[in-house]
Amino acid sequence: MKGNLLIGQSGGPTAVINNSLAGIIQEAMDHEAIGGIYGMVHAIKGLLDQELVDLRQESPRTLELLRATPASALGTVRYKVTDADYERILDLFIKYDIRYFFYIGGNDSMDTTHKVAKLAASRGYEMHAIGVPKTVDNDLAVTDHCPGFGSAARFVATAIRDTGFDTWAMGESSPIKLMEIMGRNAGWLTAATALAKDEPDDPPHLIYMPERGITMDQVVSDVLKVYDRLGYCVVACSEGMQDPDGHPIGEGSGDVDAFGHVAKGGVVEAVEAAIRKTSDVKTRHDKPGYLQRSFAALQSSVDREEAYQVGRRAVRAAMEGRTDVMVTIDRADGPGYEISYGLAPLDKIANVEHVLPETYINAEGNGVTDAFITYARPLIGEPLPPYARLAMHPVPKRA
Amino acid sequence: MKGNLLIGQSGGPTAVINNSLAGIIQEAMDHEAIGGIYGMVHAIKGLLDQELVDLRQESPRTLELLRATPASALGTVRYKVTDADYERILDLFIKYDIRYFFYIGGNDSMDTTHKVAKLAASRGYEMHAIGVPKTVDNDLAVTDHCPGFGSAARFVATAIRDTGFDTWAMGESSPIKLMEIMGRNAGWLTAATALAKDEPDDPPHLIYMPERGITMDQVVSDVLKVYDRLGYCVVACSEGMQDPDGHPIGEGSGDVDAFGHVAKGGVVEAVEAAIRKTSDVKTRHDKPGYLQRSFAALQSSVDREEAYQVGRRAVRAAMEGRTDVMVTIDRADGPGYEISYGLAPLDKIANVEHVLPETYINAEGNGVTDAFITYARPLIGEPLPPYARLAMHPVPKRA
Numbered sequence: 001m002k003g004n005l006l007i008g009q010s011g012g013p014t015a016v017i018n019n020s021l022a023g024i025i026q027e028a029m030d031h032e033a034i035g036g037i038y039g040m041v042h043a044i045k046g047l048l049d050q051e052l053v054d055l056r057q058e059s060p061r062t063l064e065l066l067r068a069t070p071a072s073a074l075g076t077v078r079y080k081v082t083d084a085d086y087e088r089i090l091d092l093f094i095k096y097d098i099r100y101f102f103y104i105g106g107n108d109s110m111d112t113t114h115k116v117a118k119l120a121a122s123r124g125y126e127m128h129a130i131g132v133p134k135t136v137d138n139d140l141a142v143t144d145h146c147p148g149f150g151s152a153a154r155f156v157a158t159a160i161r162d163t164g165f166d167t168w169a170m171g172e173s174s175p176i177k178l179m180e181i182m183g184r185n186a187g188w189l190t191a192a193t194a195l196a197k198d199e200p201d202d203p204p205h206l207i208y209m210p211e212r213g214i215t216m217d218q219v220v221s222d223v224l225k226v227y228d229r230l231g232y233c234v235v236a237c238s239e240g241m242q243d244p245d246g247h248p249i250g251e252g253s254g255d256v257d258a259f260g261h262v263a264k265g266g267v268v269e270a271v272e273a274a275i276r277k278t279s280d281v282k283t284r285h286d287k288p289g290y291l292q293r294s295f296a297a298l299q300s301s302v303d304r305e306e307a308y309q310v311g312r313r314a315v316r317a318a319m320e321g322r323t324d325v326m327v328t329i330d331r332a333d334g335p336g337y338e339i340s341y342g343l344a345p346l347d348k349i350a351n352v353e354h355v356l357p358e359t360y361i362n363a364e365g366n367g368v369t370d371a372f373i374t375y376a377r378p379l380i381g382e383p384l385p386p387y388a389r390l391a392m393h394p395v396p397k398r399a
Numbered sequence: 400m401k402g403n404l405l406i407g408q409s410g411g412p413t414a415v416i417n418n419s420l421a422g423i424i425q426e427a428m429d430h431e432a433i434g435g436i437y438g439m440v441h442a443i444k445g446l447l448d449q450e451l452v453d454l455r456q457e458s459p460r461t462l463e464l465l466r467a468t469p470a471s472a473l474g475t476v477r478y479k480v481t482d483a484d485y486e487r488i489l490d491l492f493i494k495y496d497i498r499y500f501f502y503i504g505g506n507d508s509m510d511t512t513h514k515v516a517k518l519a520a521s522r523g524y525e526m527h528a529i530g531v532p533k534t535v536d537n538d539l540a541v542t543d544h545c546p547g548f549g550s551a552a553r554f555v556a557t558a559i560r561d562t563g564f565d566t567w568a569m570g571e572s573s574p575i576k577l578m579e580i581m582g583r584n585a586g587w588l589t590a591a592t593a594l595a596k597d598e599p600d601d602p603p604h605l606i607y608m609p610e611r612g613i614t615m616d617q618v619v620s621d622v623l624k625v626y627d628r629l630g631y632c633v634v635a636c637s638e639g640m641q642d643p644d645g646h647p648i649g650e651g652s653g654d655v656d657a658f659g660h661v662a663k664g665g666v667v668e669a670v671e672a673a674i675r676k677t678s679d680v681k682t683r684h685d686k687p688g689y690l691q692r693s694f695a696a697l698q699s700s701v702d703r704e705e706a707y708q709v710g711r712r713a714v715r716a717a718m719e720g721r722t723d724v725m726v727t728i729d730r731a732d733g734p735g736y737e738i739s740y741g742l743a744p745l746d747k748i749a750n751v752e753h754v755l756p757e758t759y760i761n762a763e764g765n766g767v768t769d770a771f772i773t774y775a776r777p778l779i780g781e782p783l784p785p786y787a788r789l790a791m792h793p794v795p796k797r798a
Contacts, residue, residue: 009568012569013564013565013568013569015561018787036794038794039789041791042570042571045570045571050796050797051793052793052794053789053791053792053793053794054792054793054794055789057790057792058789058790059790062787062788062789062790063787064787065785065786065787066787068784068785068786068787069564069786069787070561070564070565070786071561071564071565071567071568072568073568073787073788073789074789075567075568075569075570076568076569076570076572077569077570077571077572078569078572078573079572095797096794096797158694158696159690159694162414162469162470162690162693162694162695162696163688163689163690163693165412165468165469165470165693166412166469166470166689166692166693167689168470168474169408169412169470169471169472169474169475170411170412170475170476170477171441171444171474171475171476172441172444172476173475173476173477173478174477177689284688284689285688286686286687286688286689286690287685287686287687287688288685288686288687288688288690289562289683289684289685289686289687290562290565290566290576290683290685291558291561291562291685291687291690293565294561294562294564294565295557295558295561296561296784296786297557297561297696297697297784298696385467385695385696386464386467387464387467387468387469387695388417388461388462388463388464388465388467388468388472389461389472390438390452390454390457390461390472390473391456391457391458391461392440392452393452393453393456394450394451394452394453395435395437395451395452395453395495397449398449398494398495
């Protein structure tokens, strides 16, 4: 059916989310049924405020540059859509003759997309609402993985590898390094720091994910054991680290976002304080924060292409008459990395949080399994560049 | 004169310090007077413990890979050399027949190199002690700039640009972003975040350097003014930010290193707390910490080559009979970027801290001048990659 198309980018940005935007726009231009190609400025808030932009007027060069540009070029928002909003959203869809709706986002955005699709159906308004997956947290159900994750994984693996070389170099001067990694409830990104390792004793030596509660005593004991053995210790701490009773480690900033999610923080400071109570070894930390999701120089080539393709596939699915679905990435069994794109009903995805399975966490709860490495390795694209390690042939001591 | 050569990497690592190491080793191999090419493991501590390694046994591939490898491959140390140590150091030099000594480091390391050179002269031991400049802080005197700075500058400019795009995208959800930048007393690296700007209103909107004291009231007023005008505000805060009386902003971790330098910190948290007292606008921060000095993926091509060349030039200077000097980078006057390498007496450099001149800081104390940009731009290598900005042609509102 003929009509206009509307795109929104919702939730936290990623290093490749603009690839999905470019994919949708470029694919849409190939379909005659599609009239206007509109973007919401700052996601659903832009629709409610009728701040829409005409994406057909963007130049081909801008569309190409989008693929290398981090964050959400249309702007995004953290805003919990109310029941009253949904009626108004549908009224606006009708007013602007929106028949194709693409929402690029995570769990909450898939819920929004699902509710829009259901309401349109219940009111007999024909439209095609398609979810386009995006999240550095990699916590969407059904899909093998989420666009955005691979690039964030490449960043955190690179960051912990480089700060790991720095920490080794510093030796006794500051041998313990903690890095705080994003992921409130899901440890995927923290686990991905393991991709920094070439050898078993390479950093990160310890990885703490929210899925497995751990006592602070155990953490301190783990850290000092590695330090005693290797002379240094590099630790990846999820911002969502928990004790065995499910209480967060660290006091957190106490901020609450529009969805009622509590912003956590202070995890690495809490671990440092505990180490210092037991030992006088020097500790340091890095908190790369929002760089984890926005660092375009470390886009994963695989992630970038997949983010683009889920955009294109979303438009094709709509043109084939589908609605109330999200594009998924499905991985073939077998030794190589082969994927295809599929579709899954939004009600299987909306508000479901897909956390790390137990099979990806080691028995001690302080590292990942080979199965996780096999899963995650292809997602970061090319292997990390090789680094030199000196052979360090000793010069005989002279008396 | 015939003899052995000894290299140490001292102080904080950088993303390109191993280029200086590779340059020294590769140049040394071309000179027949040089016998053993030895490295100190963890700098002067490695000498005192007689932990030396034979760098002639490293493979050509390792030497090439060193150029892309961050941090100090020989290991480094923060250790204040005592007067008693110096006598022992010279005894060890004599014992190992060290006639060529290259110390890669900052102010403190130049002091060490100078004292070694002086003591050798006073005891009539012929040797050539040459300083090789290295510091992300860019605070060495005489030289136009320091190897290590350009790559750290490229990292912080990239980081604040990308997190700036992220902050714009988040809009009202979290419009204030603070980033804490290394540099206890010198604002060079914080100033370098300005290289992220393509347009005057691009992030970073405010830049606070330790050289110009500022009241917290002024900072809060600056931030809210930018926010009111642009809808968001991205701020680069030096870890060494000070009030007009020279008191540090933020409480700091209180850690003191071996040189008596107090490790500062908590600056961005202090600024956030002050903003929240005045306004309920949401603030966030990033603390990339040690990534600033170790992020090899963002080596500046210019910095990398210069770090290599100062290593080679140091060896040539020694072969020409020089001692008690540091290799400098001298910039030619004129519109292009042209440098040559020189030598400066170590006593002009040891323990001198070269801070940002007043001409590089704007009148308000919250940004840099064009003169600084002209100075710093060539040091980060290739221009930062272009990013897309949507033209955002509005779709007419429908009644």
